[in-house]
Amino acid sequence: MGALQDRLRQAPSQPLSWPAAQVGQAGARSDTAGLERSWLELDQQLRALDGLIPAEPGLNTRDLRALPPVPQLLLDANAPASVQLNPAKLVPTAPLVLPGPSTLEAGPVQSLTLEQALAIAFANSATLQAQREQVAASTAQLWATQGLYWPTLSAVVSGSSGQSSSSLYAPVGNTGLGFGPNFAMPSGAFAVPTGGGAYLNTYSTSGGAGLQLNYALLDFTRNPAVQAARAQLDSARNTYASQLRSLQLQVSEAYFQLQQADQTVRINQATLANDLVILAESLDLQRAGLVPRLNGLRRSAISASDQDTLIQSLADRAVARRQLAVLLNLPPQITPAARDPIRPLARWPLNLEQSLLAAYRGNPELETILATRDALLRQRDGTAAALLPKLSLFAAGGGSASSTSTFDVTASGGGCCGATVIPMLNQNGYDWSVGLSLQWLLFDGGNTANQAEALARRAAASSQTYAAERNAIRLRLETAFFNHEASLAKLAAARRGVSAALEAFRDVKLRYQSGLSSEVDLSDTQRQLVTSLLQRLNATVGVNITYARLLRELLPVPRDPFTLVKPRLSLDAVAPL
Numbered sequence: 001m002g003a004l005q006d007r008l009r010q011a012p013s014q015p016l017s018w019p020a021a022q023v024g025q026a027g028a029r030s031d032t033a034g035l036e037r038s039w040l041e042l043d044q045q046l047r048a049l050d051g052l053i054p055a056e057p058g059l060n061t062r063d064l065r066a067l068p069p070v071p072q073l074l075l076d077a078n079a080p081a082s083v084q085l086n087p088a089k090l091v092p093t094a095p096l097v098l099p100g101p102s103t104l105e106a107g108p109v110q111s112l113t114l115e116q117a118l119a120i121a122f123a124n125s126a127t128l129q130a131q132r133e134q135v136a137a138s139t140a141q142l143w144a145t146q147g148l149y150w151p152t153l154s155a156v157v158s159g160s161s162g163q164s165s166s167s168l169y170a171p172v173g174n175t176g177l178g179f180g181p182n183f184a185m186p187s188g189a190f191a192v193p194t195g196g197g198a199y200l201n202t203y204s205t206s207g208g209a210g211l212q213l214n215y216a217l218l219d220f221t222r223n224p225a226v227q228a229a230r231a232q233l234d235s236a237r238n239t240y241a242s243q244l245r246s247l248q249l250q251v252s253e254a255y256f257q258l259q260q261a262d263q264t265v266r267i268n269q270a271t272l273a274n275d276l277v278i279l280a281e282s283l284d285l286q287r288a289g290l291v292p293r294l295n296g297l298r299r300s301a302i303s304a305s306d307q308d309t310l311i312q313s314l315a316d317r318a319v320a321r322r323q324l325a326v327l328l329n330l331p332p333q334i335t336p337a338a339r340d341p342i343r344p345l346a347r348w349p350l351n352l353e354q355s356l357l358a359a360y361r362g363n364p365e366l367e368t369i370l371a372t373r374d375a376l377l378r379q380r381d382g383t384a385a386a387l388l389p390k391l392s393l394f395a396a397g398g399g400s401a402s403s404t405s406t407f408d409v410t411a412s413g414g415g416c417c418g419a420t421v422i423p424m425l426n427q428n429g430y431d432w433s434v435g436l437s438l439q440w441l442l443f444d445g446g447n448t449a450n451q452a453e454a455l456a457r458r459a460a461a462s463s464q465t466y467a468a469e470r471n472a473i474r475l476r477l478e479t480a481f482f483n484h485e486a487s488l489a490k491l492a493a494a495r496r497g498v499s500a501a502l503e504a505f506r507d508v509k510l511r512y513q514s515g516l517s518s519e520v521d522l523s524d525t526q527r528q529l530v531t532s533l534l535q536r537l538n539a540t541v542g543v544n545i546t547y548a549r550l551l552r553e554l555l556p557v558p559r560d561p562f563t564l565v566k567p568r569l570s571l572d573a574v575a576p577l
Contacts, residue, residue: 067276067307074311077318078265081111081337092124092329099332109321111339114255117328118567121251124329128247131240132561138233145229148222151215156398159207168416169197185414193414200409200421210398210431217436218391224382231375237559238371241364244557244565247327252548254324258338260541261317267533268310274526275303278509282519295519302523344491344543348550349571352481359477359553365469373462380455386448389440397432473553480549487542494536501525501532 093099112120122128173194175185182189216222279299285291324336350358360366404425411418441448508525511517551571558565 067303070311070314074314074318076106077321077335078314079109081339082108083110084339085110085112085116085334085336087112087116087120087123090120090124090334091331093331095126095129103332105333106335107333109335109337111337113339114252115567115569117251117255117324117336118248118569120328120330121247122244122565122567125247125327126329128240128243131236131243135233135236135240135561138229138236142226142229142233145226148216148219148225151213151393154212154214155209156212156396157207157209161203161205163201163203165199165201167197167199169413170194170416173414192416196414196416197412198409198416198418198421199412200406202404202406204402204404206400206402208398208400210396213393213395215393216390217393218389220385220388220390221382224378224380224385228375228378228382231371231378235368235371235375237561238364238368240561241557241559242368245364245552245555248555248567249548249552251324251327253545254320254327255338255340256541256544256548258317258320258324258336259340259342260537261313261320262338263342263537264313264534265310265317267530267537268306268313271526271530272303272306272310275299275306278512278522278526279303281513290515291519298519298523342537342540344488344540345547345570347488348481348484348547352478355477355481355550355554356474359473360470362556363473363553364557364559365473366466369462369466369469373459373466376455376459376462380452380459383448383455384452387441389438392437392439393435394437395432395434397430399428399430401428402426477550477553480546480553484543484546484550487539487546491536491539491543494532494539497532498529498536501529505529 093103170192171194173192173196174183175188175191175193177183179190181187183191185191185193279296282291282295282299286293286296321335321337325334328336330336348355404422404427406421406423409421409423505525505528508517508522512519512522547570551568554571555568
């Protein structure tokens with residue numbers, strides 16, 4: 001071994017070789033040559049790995065107990081709940097307002113139950129509020145379309161004023177036409193001599209007012225338009241119902257995952273605390289000369305690894321809290337925490353066939369597609385009806401008045417056209433009309449027909465969308481059903497595993513403290529206990545999440561956005577199927 005150490009110190013990067021004569025002469029050297037080469041290769045690999053990371057200061061026994069501090073930001077974000085959240089006092093942030101520095105300051109962590117979380121989400125969700133506005137918009141659109149059956153009455157008012165200048169000139173007069181003395185010079189009232197002319201300015205003011213009535217007696221586009229608007233309203237309401245189901249599932253999953261994050265932090269905290277106890281015992285046994293130094297080093301490495309896991313679980317819980325806060329649209333200064341204890345929900349009460357049949361019946365997602373298809377077909381009918389005749393009644397009546405003044409009249413060449421010039425003229429009157437109008441589009445280059453065909457194709461595409469969604473519902477439900485059954489089975493196995501692992505850990509810890517078991521056995525048993533605890537936790541959360549996914553497909557929800565929505569956490573709480 002001395003020769004091996006000398007070679008490692010002198011040329012650690014060179015392969016180790018032995019003279020053939022020496023190998024042949026010393027059988028022991030021949031037996032250990034392969035082992036020494038393996039040691040050298042291992043040393044070279046460790047040196048290469050050490051070169052990939054920065055050098056760390058050397059550790060001594062006193063450093064093994066010390067742990068680096070957890071970031072204060074994570075500790076603040078994981079503070080325990082100090083108050084219970086009061087939904088009645090919640091005021092969500094206005095939709096067009098960005099949070100300021102004062103509102104971003106974290107307040108006390110507030111706990112709430114799953115039922116409270118669902119109630120807050122139904123009331124404050126921005127996505128749900130937007131869909132409520134969409135339903136209101138579709139309702140207004142339906143009312144607007146129904147107005148096509150009513151006549152339109154318009155008030156018409158007009159007024160104008162202006163000035164004009166005129167220059168009159170008669171190259172040939174009318175005195176030689178033989179029309180009598182009124183057309184004879186010099187005293188004829190209407191006589192205009194040859195070369196006579198005049199210049200004048202005219203200012204006029206006029207105004208009128210009246211009523212105009214239009215009523216479509218025969219219009220084949222009205223009924224399809226109303227039916228299409230009603231179908232669009234049905235589609236918006238069913239979309240709202242689908243979003244209610246999706247929101248309940250999202251909030252339930254976020255709440256269960258927050259519970260999982262809480263319990264994971266507790267498990268990791270307990271694991272690290274136990275690591276520190278065992279580390280202290282290992283160091284005490286090492287100082288007493290009962291165990292080698294290797295035990296303390298190994299326990300220190302395990303503690304560092306478990307602290308790393310704990311720090312990550314703290315970050316995961318902080319993120320889970322914010323995810324739930326976003327779904328609930330809470331004010332930015334509120335951090336929620338789960339108040340409900342972790343307990344598995346009951347087994348799903350229906351078999352797979354019953355669940356599928358109930359999921360298809362009255363499903364809002366499928367009803368949305370059907371309503372959209374019906375709206376497209378009605379729009380196609382309305383577009384095609386534009387090729388049919390349209391008969392309308394119209395009527396109008398009103399009065400008008402005007403005032404005209406003529407000034408700056410200047411005659412030249414004997415004057416012209418004086419009989420038509422009146423210095424001031426006021427005029428008023430009224431008129432009315434009534435009639436029928438027939439409009440029939442005979443040719444538009446196939447524009448209307450092609451638009452109707454496009455709508456028909458979109459309706460056919462929605463039929464395929466219906467089939468795809470029907471299959472997606474079945475896949476989602478079957479996936480949740482099978483995973484629910486698997487989670488229940490895994491939970492039963494995990495409970496047995498936790499009991500066995502806990503007893504094994506207690507036994508091996510006593511044996512280790514008595515010197516009858518090694519630190520390796522203790523570490524392996526502790527790791528198995530932590531794994532069993534996490535498996536039980538994951539199985540419990542899996543049972544609840546898969547139950548929530550099954551409930552999402554069958555949950556009865558209102559179509560009316562103004563109906564109060566009450567949270568329902570289990571199938572037993574819903575109406576009979």
